[in-house]
Amino acid sequence: MVVDDDQDTVAILAHHLQREGFVPIEANSGAQCLKLVHQNEVDVILLDLMMPGMDGFQVVRALRENPETAEIPIIMITARDDLDARAEGMRLGVSDFLAKPVFRRQLASRIRAQLEVVETARSAVAAMDRLEAVRRRSEKAG
Amino acid sequence: MALQPKFAERQAPFVVERALVGEHPAIVKLRALIERVAPTEVTVLITGESGTGKEVVAQAIHTLSPRCNQPFVPVNCAAIPHDLLESEMFGHERGAFTGAAGSRHGLLATADGGTIFLDEIGEMVNGLQAKLLRVLEDGVVRPVGADRATRVNVRVIAASNIDLGKAVEKGAFRKDLFYRLQVVPIKIAPLRDRRSDIPLLAEHFLERIRDRTPGREIAISREAMVALWSYDWPGNVRELENMVERLALLCEGSIIDTSILPENLAASARPATPPVKVKLSDGKVNLNNLVRELEGRLINDALKQTEGNKQAAARLLGLKRTTFSAKLRRCGVIAPPALDECEED
Numbered sequence: 001m002v003v004d005d006d007q008d009t010v011a012i013l014a015h016h017l018q019r020e021g022f023v024p025i026e027a028n029s030g031a032q033c034l035k036l037v038h039q040n041e042v043d044v045i046l047l048d049l050m051m052p053g054m055d056g057f058q059v060v061r062a063l064r065e066n067p068e069t070a071e072i073p074i075i076m077i078t079a080r081d082d083l084d085a086r087a088e089g090m091r092l093g094v095s096d097f098l099a100k101p102v103f104r105r106q107l108a109s110r111i112r113a114q115l116e117v118v119e120t121a122r123s124a125v126a127a128m129d130r131l132e133a134v135r136r137r138s139e140k141a142g
Numbered sequence: 143m144a145l146q147p148k149f150a151e152r153q154a155p156f157v158v159e160r161a162l163v164g165e166h167p168a169i170v171k172l173r174a175l176i177e178r179v180a181p182t183e184v185t186v187l188i189t190g191e192s193g194t195g196k197e198v199v200a201q202a203i204h205t206l207s208p209r210c211n212q213p214f215v216p217v218n219c220a221a222i223p224h225d226l227l228e229s230e231m232f233g234h235e236r237g238a239f240t241g242a243a244g245s246r247h248g249l250l251a252t253a254d255g256g257t258i259f260l261d262e263i264g265e266m267v268n269g270l271q272a273k274l275l276r277v278l279e280d281g282v283v284r285p286v287g288a289d290r291a292t293r294v295n296v297r298v299i300a301a302s303n304i305d306l307g308k309a310v311e312k313g314a315f316r317k318d319l320f321y322r323l324q325v326v327p328i329k330i331a332p333l334r335d336r337r338s339d340i341p342l343l344a345e346h347f348l349e350r351i352r353d354r355t356p357g358r359e360i361a362i363s364r365e366a367m368v369a370l371w372s373y374d375w376p377g378n379v380r381e382l383e384n385m386v387e388r389l390a391l392l393c394e395g396s397i398i399d400t401s402i403l404p405e406n407l408a409a410s411a412r413p414a415t416p417p418v419k420v421k422l423s424d425g426k427v428n429l430n431n432l433v434r435e436l437e438g439r440l441i442n443d444a445l446k447q448t449e450g451n452k453q454a455a456a457r458l459l460g461l462k463r464t465t466f467s468a469k470l471r472r473c474g475v476i477a478p479p480a481l482d483e484c485e486e487d
Contacts, residue, residue, distance in 0.1 A: 012470065071167045083365060083368055086368050086371070086372060087364055087365075087367075087368050090337075090338075090340075090341060090367070090368060090371045093165075093338040094337075094338070095335075095336075095337065095338060096334075096335075096337055097372070100442070101438055101439070101442040103438060113332075113334070113335045114335065116331075116335065117166075117168050117331045117335045117336060118168075120168050120329045120330075120331050121167045121168040121171045121172075123327065123329060124168070124171040124172055124174070124175040124328070124329070125171055127175055127179070127326050127327065127328070128171075128174060128175050128178050130326075131178050131179060131182065131184075131326065132178075134182075135182075
């Protein structure tokens with residue numbers, strides 16, 4: 001999901017994501033992001049920080065506080081040298097950051113990296129389930 | 143993840159949270175999996191980049207298993223020459239080969255009753271892979287030059303920093319051994335992909351330094367922590383651990399600040415895009431990519447100067463508005479937002 005109050009930015013990012021084979025969901029505000037995240041299956045959130053109304057940090061906090069969305073990777077988009085923004089993102093536990101200007105290749109590789117970590121966590125859960133199934137079978141047999 | 147538990151920690155009861163530090167979902171689930179797989183006898187294959195803590199995971203599995211009072215024998219398959227690895231692992235009889243003056247136990251026999259950790263197993267040559275497969279299937283070891291095989295009871299944990307699945311596709315690794323090893327596959331994420339754990343890990347390493355040197359006050363400044371958080375850590379947790387140790391040594395006061403950070407780390411805190419400086423004498427260049435990058439930067443600068451006004455930005459670059467828009471899409475540049483944010487640059 002791409003979240004930015006600037007329509008052009010959302011359109012450009014969505015266009016690039018599509019070309020890289022992703023299916024982007026567009027949101028133009030923090031509130032819309034929080035609404036859409038429950039209506040769609042969202043793998044990664046690309047989040048702009050400077051938005052009128054609910055800013056990016058408030059969105060991060062809301063996403064992290066809700067168990068349903070707490071584990072969705074959030075990549076925040078910051079101004080190049082904005083140390084304060086990065087410090088705040090670090091404190092709130094964002095997954096990664098991209099500094100403007102954002103280039104397509106970099107964008108795609110960072111998203112793929114986050115998808116891979118999600119997959120790593122899923123494979124751990126799958127392995128646990130398999131072990132549990134084996135244990136139950138052996139209990140039954142023994 | 144602490145890569146080398148220090149003496150004080152070894153004395154304390156083993157706690158997996160202390161060995162594998164982090165709150166990222168991937169690491170929380172990894173710890174749960176370790177606790178689940180440890181008491182079983184199954185073979186485990188650990189995959190992760192170098193420095194992610196594969197040996198820590200192996201050791202944690204051993205320590206939490208019923209074999210914990212038996213030997214844990216780590217073997218780095220890449221560090222032992224190919225022709226020696228077989229006799230190191232399986233042992234040899236007297237006169238089995240030139241220089242084999244006496245007979246010798248192998249590492250598999252040493253690990254009897256315990257766990258053997260085969261790191262960088264992708265480096266093992268095909269013949270030895272076949273021999274290892276027999277150990278896994280029948281539990282028998284035949285030393286080099288011996289007529290008879292002996293029985294061993296060893297749990298095998300293997301690790302690799304390359305994707306063994308791909309090595310199998312290329313024919314570099316035996317398929318049968320791969321499937322036998324990865325009964326339970328464990329993947330460890332690179333540190334840069336679970337960046338949110340960097341502050342926790344840095345604090346964990348600092349805590350260890352404080353424990354080691356009682357009375358020493360040491361902390362990391364907010365700016366320096368942001369730099370650590372922003373860096374990509376190609377050497378993963380091990381690199382971060384070494385860096386924190388090094389910074390603590392360099393630090394004269396009680397606060398580790400950006401002034402003592404090495405250049406590559408300091409640069410990650412200000413990832414200003416450097417100007418394109420390329421000479422053909424440096425070797426091959428990709429002109430298309432460079433031109434595109436330069437275009438991207440100039441477009442971005444023009445948008446900044448014009449407070450995001452595309453018409454004005456296009457004029458500034460001597461382009462038609464349509465050409466400008468097309469370039470904007472192609473270069474993947476995000477138009478900067480309001481000027482007040484840009485002025486911090």
